[in-house]
Amino acid sequence: MERRDFLKISALSGAAAALDACGNPEHQLIRFIPEEDLTPGIATWKPSVCTLCPAGCGMLVRVMQGDAEVVRKGQLGLLKMGLAKKLEGNPAHPVNEGKLCPRGQAGLQVTYHPDRIRTPLVRSGPRGSGQFKEVTWDEATKQLAGQLSALASGKQQDRLAMVVPPLRGVKKSLLGAFAAALKAPAPVEFAFLDGGVVAAADAASFGPAEPPTADLGHSNYVLSFGADFLGTWNSPVAQSLAYGRMRAGRPGKRGKLVHFEPRISLTAGNADEWIPCRPGTEGALALSLCHVILRDKLAPAADAGHAGTLIEGWAQGLPDFDPEKAEQQTGVPAATIVRIAHEAATHQPAVALAGDSATAHTSGLFNALAVNALNALLGSAGKPGGILFTPAWTPSLGKTAEKSQAGGTLPALVKRIQSGPDAVKALLLFGANPVFAAPAAMQVREALEKVPFIASFGSFIDETSILADVILPDHSPLESWLDDAPVSGTARTVAKVAAPAMEPVHNTRGTPDVLLDVAHQLGGEAATALPWKSYDEALKAAFAPLQHEKGSVSATDPDEFWSKVREQGGWWSAEEKSLPVGGGKGSGVAATAAAPAFDGGADAYAFHLLPFATQMQYDGSLAHLPWMQEAPDPLSTVMWGSWVELNPATAKKLGIEQGNLVEVASQHGSVRAPALLAPGIAPDVVAMPVGQGHESFTRYASERGANPIAILAPMTVTGTDALAWAATRVKVARVGEGKIILFGARLHEMPEDVKHR
Amino acid sequence: MTTKTPEQINEDLLRPLEGTSPRYLAALTFFVLVVLAGAAAFLHQVYAGLGVTGLNRPVFWGFYITDFVFWIGLSHAGTLISAILRLSNATWRRPVTRCAEVITVFALSIGAMFPVVHLGRPWLAFWLFPYPSERGIWPNIRSPLLWDFFAINTYLLGSVTFLVLPILPDMALVRDRTTGWKKKLYHVLSLGWTGTPRQWSRLEMAMRIMAVAVIPVAVSVHSIVSWDFAMAPVPGWHSTIFAPYFVCGAIFSGIAALIIAMALLRKFLHLEDYLLRIHFENLGKLLLVMSLLWFYFVFAERLTTWYGNGSSEMAVFWPTQSGSYAPLFWAMVVCNFVIPFPILAIKKLRTIAGTVVASIGVVIGMWLERFLIIVPSLSHKYLPYSYGSYRPSFTEIIITVATFAGLAMLYMLFSKIIPIISVWELKAGEVTETATAPALARPEQVRAD
Amino acid sequence: MVIDLDRCTGCEACVVACHAENNIATVGEDQAARARAMHWIRVERYYEGEFPNVKTKFMPVPCQQCGAAPCEPVCPTFASYHTIEGLNGQVYNRCIGTRYCANACPYNTRFFNFYNPVWDKPLDLQLNPDVSVRSEGIMEKCTFCVQRIKAGEVQAAAEKRLVKDGEIQPACVQSCPTQAMVFGDLSDPESEASRLARSNRATRLLDELGTFPKVTYLQRGSWHDNENA
Numbered sequence A: 001m002e003r004r005d006f007l008k009i010s011a012l013s014g015a016a017a018a019l020d021a022c023g024n025p026e027h028q029l030i031r032f033i034p035e036e037d038l039t040p041g042i043a044t045w046k047p048s049v050c051t052l053c054p055a056g057c058g059m060l061v062r063v064m065q066g067d068a069e070v071v072r073k074g075q076l077g078l079l080k081m082g083l084a085k086k087l088e089g090n091p092a093h094p095v096n097e098g099k100l101c102p103r104g105q106a107g108l109q110v111t112y113h114p115d116r117i118r119t120p121l122v123r124s125g126p127r128g129s130g131q132f133k134e135v136t137w138d139e140a141t142k143q144l145a146g147q148l149s150a151l152a153s154g155k156q157q158d159r160l161a162m163v164v165p166p167l168r169g170v171k172k173s174l175l176g177a178f179a180a181a182l183k184a185p186a187p188v189e190f191a192f193l194d195g196g197v198v199a200a201a202d203a204a205s206f207g208p209a210e211p212p213t214a215d216l217g218h219s220n221y222v223l224s225f226g227a228d229f230l231g232t233w234n235s236p237v238a239q240s241l242a243y244g245r246m247r248a249g250r251p252g253k254r255g256k257l258v259h260f261e262p263r264i265s266l267t268a269g270n271a272d273e274w275i276p277c278r279p280g281t282e283g284a285l286a287l288s289l290c291h292v293i294l295r296d297k298l299a300p301a302a303d304a305g306h307a308g309t310l311i312e313g314w315a316q317g318l319p320d321f322d323p324e325k326a327e328q329q330t331g332v333p334a335a336t337i338v339r340i341a342h343e344a345a346t347h348q349p350a351v352a353l354a355g356d357s358a359t360a361h362t363s364g365l366f367n368a369l370a371v372n373a374l375n376a377l378l379g380s381a382g383k384p385g386g387i388l389f390t391p392a393w394t395p396s397l398g399k400t401a402e403k404s405q406a407g408g409t410l411p412a413l414v415k416r417i418q419s420g421p422d423a424v425k426a427l428l429l430f431g432a433n434p435v436f437a438a439p440a441a442m443q444v445r446e447a448l449e450k451v452p453f454i455a456s457f458g459s460f461i462d463e464t465s466i467l468a469d470v471i472l473p474d475h476s477p478l479e480s481w482l483d484d485a486p487v488s489g490t491a492r493t494v495a496k497v498a499a500p501a502m503e504p505v506h507n508t509r510g511t512p513d514v515l516l517d518v519a520h521q522l523g524g525e526a527a528t529a530l531p532w533k534s535y536d537e538a539l540k541a542a543f544a545p546l547q548h549e550k551g552s553v554s555a556t557d558p559d560e561f562w563s564k565v566r567e568q569g570g571w572w573s574a575e576e577k578s579l580p581v582g583g584g585k586g587s588g589v590a591a592t593a594a595a596p597a598f599d600g601g602a603d604a605y606a607f608h609l610l611p612f613a614t615q616m617q618y619d620g621s622l623a624h625l626p627w628m629q630e631a632p633d634p635l636s637t638v639m640w641g642s643w644v645e646l647n648p649a650t651a652k653k654l655g656i657e658q659g660n661l662v663e664v665a666s667q668h669g670s671v672r673a674p675a676l677l678a679p680g681i682a683p684d685v686v687a688m689p690v691g692q693g694h695e696s697f698t699r700y701a702s703e704r705g706a707n708p709i710a711i712l713a714p715m716t717v718t719g720t721d722a723l724a725w726a727a728t729r730v731k732v733a734r735v736g737e738g739k740i741i742l743f744g745a746r747l748h749e750m751p752e753d754v755k756h757r
Numbered sequence B: 001m002t003t004k005t006p007e008q009i010n011e012d013l014l015r016p017l018e019g020t021s022p023r024y025l026a027a028l029t030f031f032v033l034v035v036l037a038g039a040a041a042f043l044h045q046v047y048a049g050l051g052v053t054g055l056n057r058p059v060f061w062g063f064y065i066t067d068f069v070f071w072i073g074l075s076h077a078g079t080l081i082s083a084i085l086r087l088s089n090a091t092w093r094r095p096v097t098r099c100a101e102v103i104t105v106f107a108l109s110i111g112a113m114f115p116v117v118h119l120g121r122p123w124l125a126f127w128l129f130p131y132p133s134e135r136g137i138w139p140n141i142r143s144p145l146l147w148d149f150f151a152i153n154t155y156l157l158g159s160v161t162f163l164v165l166p167i168l169p170d171m172a173l174v175r176d177r178t179t180g181w182k183k184k185l186y187h188v189l190s191l192g193w194t195g196t197p198r199q200w201s202r203l204e205m206a207m208r209i210m211a212v213a214v215i216p217v218a219v220s221v222h223s224i225v226s227w228d229f230a231m232a233p234v235p236g237w238h239s240t241i242f243a244p245y246f247v248c249g250a251i252f253s254g255i256a257a258l259i260i261a262m263a264l265l266r267k268f269l270h271l272e273d274y275l276l277r278i279h280f281e282n283l284g285k286l287l288l289v290m291s292l293l294w295f296y297f298v299f300a301e302r303l304t305t306w307y308g309n310g311s312s313e314m315a316v317f318w319p320t321q322s323g324s325y326a327p328l329f330w331a332m333v334v335c336n337f338v339i340p341f342p343i344l345a346i347k348k349l350r351t352i353a354g355t356v357v358a359s360i361g362v363v364i365g366m367w368l369e370r371f372l373i374i375v376p377s378l379s380h381k382y383l384p385y386s387y388g389s390y391r392p393s394f395t396e397i398i399i400t401v402a403t404f405a406g407l408a409m410l411y412m413l414f415s416k417i418i419p420i421i422s423v424w425e426l427k428a429g430e431v432t433e434t435a436t437a438p439a440l441a442r443p444e445q446v447r448a449d
Numbered sequence C: 001m002v003i004d005l006d007r008c009t010g011c012e013a014c015v016v017a018c019h020a021e022n023n024i025a026t027v028g029e030d031q032a033a034r035a036r037a038m039h040w041i042r043v044e045r046y047y048e049g050e051f052p053n054v055k056t057k058f059m060p061v062p063c064q065q066c067g068a069a070p071c072e073p074v075c076p077t078f079a080s081y082h083t084i085e086g087l088n089g090q091v092y093n094r095c096i097g098t099r100y101c102a103n104a105c106p107y108n109t110r111f112f113n114f115y116n117p118v119w120d121k122p123l124d125l126q127l128n129p130d131v132s133v134r135s136e137g138i139m140e141k142c143t144f145c146v147q148r149i150k151a152g153e154v155q156a157a158a159e160k161r162l163v164k165d166g167e168i169q170p171a172c173v174q175s176c177p178t179q180a181m182v183f184g185d186l187s188d189p190e191s192e193a194s195r196l197a198r199s200n201r202a203t204r205l206l207d208e209l210g211t212f213p214k215v216t217y218l219q220r221g222s223w224h225d226n227e228n229a
């Protein structure tokens, strides 16, 4: 007897046995025939890709056999299948060398989340009510295809919009190709934290339009302007690895880290010197350092090359930024500026980084350009121990993809929707959550409510997808074909790909496959432009050219190459080679832009609001994972909630005690959260974590904490269209008793406890 | 003491056994209901988990262990005091000893429940017992919890014996005075006591031996209870003073409990002619000595801690002296010293009412002391990151209250069945008052009636 | 185990790794508010000084696997015991929940199951089959990932060789993005962990209590202007 036949028979008898198994409902489920051979208790490791932030770390998934309740062909039953049990870094991967951050490890809970959308849904109540009914995939895709072909037959393809999180690699190409084939505008990329300002500054100063990779492992002196590179900024795992080497990886040598920011972030907490500066003045500070270096002839002005010429007054030695003036502007003592400038200039390689709040003021682009000039002056651009640029992989899926019209920004899309009835007739959402992650003043929700048809491909009902008419749930990352092309964290070209680490648990479908399916249903040009039967075929095609490059995989034929690439979790170039630095094409920003502008007058709104991404919830997209809710925030130790961080002196002045409920109000709205008194924040700044305050985002995140993004002013960074999310002023008042859950170091009990120690 | 005839003594002391008043029934019902509420709370805790308490990390012990130490301490009211009084031939002890010994047995039984009540898995409590199990492992004799097991059981056994032996003649007395089913009951309870000279001399001998033996046992019990704490490297616990400090505190609270019990019995059982002011005054003097001794221990302990200025010790010291636990600490000092000291020291105030007020203070104060030994230390253990705090839950409070009701209930039931004042000893006292006879009455004197 | 505080950033990757590896229950908001959250390894954060001269310090604290562990003698049922390899073992099914061990542990690294743990389905599928789940009334704590140690030893024995230095990595060590943690055999003087434990930056937590902790902390370095010039 064949093994398969035997299994079929045993499955049948299992089903028969189930009929008379009474009481325990689990025993009444039918048992499906297992599709893969796994030895119980023996783990296998499968490569995968972490998709939870733009860093793009490589993973290994520990897969073990287990019994899962799954849906197959519309039927619920038990299946012995490979289940992901643990996520670890892929040691071979150039970005993260076997390590993962806490968020990456919690990715496991995305797959097994109890509130994942398990099957396609169609709205059954009023829009936004959260009432949906389950439908089959046929019905759901038919609805979607119907809408798209109606647009096509009315020649209204330009009235289709797509909103995606920032994409890379083949997936970006595929979505681009899909939009182009449909003759629709390219997808609108949106995320609260995007590296756009830094990339624009890098393009202007050095050429490559991407965030830098700091080669900290070889640095002796690191100046960080706001960038929380050990926490959430850019490529945290790669940067943490390099930081570890900078601290204790070189016998007899230990690099110094200086961090400028009005609040102690994770990175500031690890700095040898944390120097609070006035919000938005980081660029002036960087230029003042340059001024001292030039004045004291520690380096000639010409060393900064193009990056220097972008700064007004560079050739004159930056007269406007002498330390005394800078002290007035930034609040950092002139003597400190002089000392730091000398230390940095005499302890090369030294490197400077700008990010997070420093680039989220109206002066953000100026700040980034100034820090670039400092880097250039310190001789660290493109040098070991300085900043490098990843020669990122840009796959091609043929001509169509590149042809699509510009998609524009989210504010532009909102404007377009509101420009007239039916200006946008259909909107496709690919996991982005702009209703949560954009300021209420941007009116994203109001705009989306006007769009006649919304389809979502997300896995969860969040503030945005709750507005959808149809939900076509994607597989979880572990159940999907994945690819990525990191743009920082390494000086190698990296092209990552991973086959599904496990079978899907629910009745979901990979979104790329659904799009291909829809394109084929539409027929005509759409079908010919997207000829692949499935996403993995497209991936294979996109990867094929790499076979002939010098890299981590050598193979003689395409099939062997493809299988080796999958086994390894991707392909990376043999050589570490930073993109060339110097040929910056951009123009500068006037020095007048050094003064940040703020929303709200200083009299009525006495405090700067500093939103920040957290180690656990990131930008809020991970607030639904119980591990991320219960892991204490490293600095505040808060669990299961959010907080308003206040300097104790400020709190005292306002009559606020630890845990009191506090209202933070801007010109655009107000939020309430408990107060946390922390010594590491400037007295005129209040900080709030972004990530909590979801109205609707599963049982673990809904109605928990407050979302400071909601009350931000819709200001932009001068010279870009990026949101200046650190430019809002607020007022703060105690409104009552509150509740704050701390894991450790209960500050409210500390005063009496420490006073005598 | 007004001289009573043996017949009057019989009448007075056996009266409670003969009828029940509605007031008695109402009070008993009340206590039984409270005990049942406590039992229900415990069952709920077993079913749901220890999460229903206010315990947390790092305060893993709270009300239950406080209650444990408190009740074991209270148990020193009886057997120990009565043994000392017996050995020192204090004649005024005669009406007092039995009600004291009863407190011991009941308080000890209640205290002994708490190591089970506080377990995460109380259904496995028998794993603490040293029996040869199929699991092939004996309990860990290095654990002070095991020492507790032996100490408490030894003390309980000793106390029960100490209590039961001198009850036998009284049981025989009741047996001889009743008829019907009661006669049968007391026939059994008197264990064949006929009052032969042999029996009297054996009883006398046994009581002498027990009185000597029970004193080191009693001292060891509370020393061992103190070592539950002192053996662990916890700031505020790890101290050599703990054993004598605990024994002193135990006797202190025990005397206070005895005074309160006597006052209640005197009032409700109309024993005004037997429990006299002199008894209260004498016990009050003892209480005064213990109060001073207690104060001395607390002072010595606090002073050395403060002078030593160890950082982790001070992290416990200051919250107790002037931080969040200070109200409790100073309330304890008021209850254990500031109130009792003047009352007991000034002769005019050392009345029955006075000693009772002082005693109530001491009982409350000593409960607080146990709490203050446990909770501030656990909530400030070394690494400040893990400092914590503790609030009891309703479950813990109701179980604690129920144990007080439990003592009252047991006491009421006991006093219905067995004369709460030793009849024959009292008679012996009446006779020997003038004759300076040995502690134990001679048989013929009792047989005389 | 050696933890280099100069590398550690307080990122808590180790915390989440330990949850994933060891089936540590998430207790939920209400229980977390009652100080019953379980983190076998925690990152302690201390502030020193006042604005603007504030220093922040991070210190990951797992069970120190004390050589003379105060949690062991007090356990009446030998649920907390010393293994032949010198680890502090915890036998869950022997524990009756006295919590005495947790009081005795100076490092507060023991965690108690106040209720039965709950995994909202299908989150139960994440459970590691190599590690048991603990029920109500039971004490639990960091085991140095004993399941990984055993697996490594069995593997080495099957291949008739000794365990190689660095071959066995507890989940927290495996994950640590700064490579702040090093795990190895302290009885082998050549192991990386032994070598680091002899460093002049080496200290042990609450060493004065005589618990002989097996976790060595390497103190943070400081930066001197002339040193690196």
Ligand SMILES: Nc1nc2c(c(=O)[nH]1)N[C@H]1C(S)=C(S)[C@@H](COP(=O)(O)OP(=O)(O)OC[C@H]3O[C@@H](n4cnc5c(=O)[nH]c(N)nc54)[C@H](O)[C@@H]3O)O[C@H]1N2
Residues within 6 Å of the ligand: none
């Ligand atoms: N929660 C919990 N888990 C435990 C234990 C526990 O007490 N509680 N005990 C542990 C112990 S000691 C053990 S041994 C394991 C046991 O674990 P398993 O080996 O999983 O034991 P069962 O669930 O009893 O049986 C396995 C399957 O075998 C099927 N079966 C029965 N007869 C036959 C047959 O002739 N041929 C085939 N091919 N299949 C058959 C049954 O229908 C069932 O689906 O569980 C361990 N896990």
Ligand SMILES: Nc1nc2c(c(=O)[nH]1)N[C@H]1C(S)=C(S)[C@@H](COP(=O)(O)OP(=O)(O)OC[C@H]3O[C@@H](n4cnc5c(=O)[nH]c(N)nc54)[C@H](O)[C@@H]3O)O[C@H]1N2
Residues within 6 Å of the ligand: B134, B135, B136, B137, C091, C093, C094
């Ligand atoms: N109806 C039915 N009967 C079955 C089975 C079934 O599937 N159905 N399964 C069978 C199988 S596969 C098995 S393995 C057996 C299991 O049967 P048992 O071996 O009886 O298993 P347990 O009930 O787990 O009991 C183990 C005992 O060990 C004690 N114990 C815990 N820790 C220790 C320790 O460290 N040392 C010692 N000495 N004792 C300890 C526990 O208190 C417990 O009482 O049951 C068999 N019987």
Ligand code: SF4
Residues within 6 Å of the ligand: A050, A051, A052, A053, A054, A055, A056, A057, A096, A099, A100, A101, A102, A103, A104, A105, A235, A236, A237
């Ligand atoms: S940094 Fe963390 S979240 Fe981002 S890709 Fe890497 S592991 Fe994932």
Ligand code: SF4
Residues within 6 Å of the ligand: C007, C008, C009, C010, C011, C012, C013, C014, C015, C043, C060, C175, C176, C177, C178, C179, C180, C181
């Ligand atoms: S993972 Fe490493 S760096 Fe992060 S907190 Fe733990 S020990 Fe520190």
Ligand code: SF4
Residues within 6 Å of the ligand: C074, C075, C076, C077, C078, C079, C080, C094, C095, C096, C097, C098, C099, C100, C101, C102, C138, C139
């Ligand atoms: S809680 Fe468990 S492990 Fe701890 S001492 Fe008690 S029985 Fe032992």
Ligand code: SF4
Residues within 6 Å of the ligand: C062, C063, C064, C065, C066, C069, C070, C071, C072, C088, C104, C105, C106, C107, C108, C109, C110, C141, C211
């Ligand atoms: S750290 Fe605590 S739990 Fe671990 S061995 Fe030491 S005393 Fe025991």
Ligand code: SF4
Residues within 6 Å of the ligand: C017, C018, C021, C022, C040, C041, C062, C063, C141, C142, C143, C144, C145, C146, C170, C171, C172, C173
């Ligand atoms: S060694 Fe294992 S059990 Fe201990 S903290 Fe690390 S991951 Fe957790």
